[in-house]
Amino acid sequence: MLTAMTHASAPELSVLHAVRVSGVAADTVVARRAGIDPGTASELLRDFEAYGWVTYVEFGGTSGWTLTEAGRDRDSRNLAEELDRAGARNAVEQAHKEFEILNGRLVRACTDWQLRPAGDDRLAANDHSDPRWDGRVLDELTVIGAELTRLTGALAGVLARFGGYAERFGAALTRARAGDGQWVAGIGVASCHAVWMELHEDLLSTLGIVRGAEPGSR
Template sequence: MLTAMTHATSPELSVLHALRVTGVAGDAAVSRRSGINQDIASELLRDFEAYGWVTHVEFGDTSGWTLTESGRDQDSRKLAEELDRAGGRATVEQAHKEFEVLNGRLVKACTDWQLRPAEGDRLASNDHSDPQWDGRVLDELTVIGAELTRLIDALVSVLARFGGYADRFGAALARARAGDGQWVAGVGVASCHAVWMELHEDLLSTLGIPRGVEPGSR
């Protein structure tokens, strides 16, 4: 729920930052991720291309927009300005600390979904033939999802753009529980792991923390 103190991100930053957290995305995906009308998002992307902030790439079956180094710098500047205007640094820093505690559990759960150690092979792939093993993983993800909801509620109290992460995580988990296992850690879909990685990038970029220099990182 948004509060009177919640800061609404500008359409320009919403579109630019959507690429920061997704990496590569087409117009429609940027529109969905940013919550900005597709016509407006498309116009902004082409403006950003003219400014040298984004470029269109193609590799294999994937194509879309991605940030240039100049675009990342612009996004970082705008995020810092927004955070100062919102007066939300302490809230985001606390959320990041709590996220880091949960991150280890999320990584382990996704690893357990992909691997199920067997005698003589501790890296054996999980063939999902053990409902008890998979059920334990899904239960852990459910607990993590509840913690994520609380964390996102705190973030949204200062920055509205953090809204949606918990819902997207929950939607992916529901699909996994319904029998489609790719929604736990699959690539190319908004799986639990994919949503989690986007949130991680969002927190780091908002606080101006380069990857690899967080406390406890190696």
């Protein structure tokens, strides 16, 4: 539940930032990600296109809006101003530190979902024939999901746009437990890994950290 101190982002920031964290996204995806009605999202996207902040791309069967360099710069300025205005820097910095600790566990879990060492082949693909192996991975993701709920709950208490990550992660995990393995680390769906990567980008961009420049990054 959001507290009275929660800062709600302006629709303009929400839409532009939704494009950033999504990478490439259609109008409906942007609207859902930004938490606003599709008509408003589409109108803003066309305005942003006129400003040179977004462009529509099509490649390999994928299409949608993506940020230009000018759009990324604009989003970064918006985020910095919002962070100061909301007085949320300390909370986001603390959440980022906690996220980095969990990140290693998430990466290992997704790797274990994709690979299962066999004999001398440590990089053998996981054929998902061992329910105990897969069950261990799903149990670890469940624990990570609980930590994510706590972490994003604290974040959403100061910046409302951080709400929803835990719910989306949980929804993906539920599908994976129901037998659809693509929802762990699949591409093209809101898998556990995809949701996690979006939150990572959200934290980095909010704090103005370049990906790969974090302590311990190689």
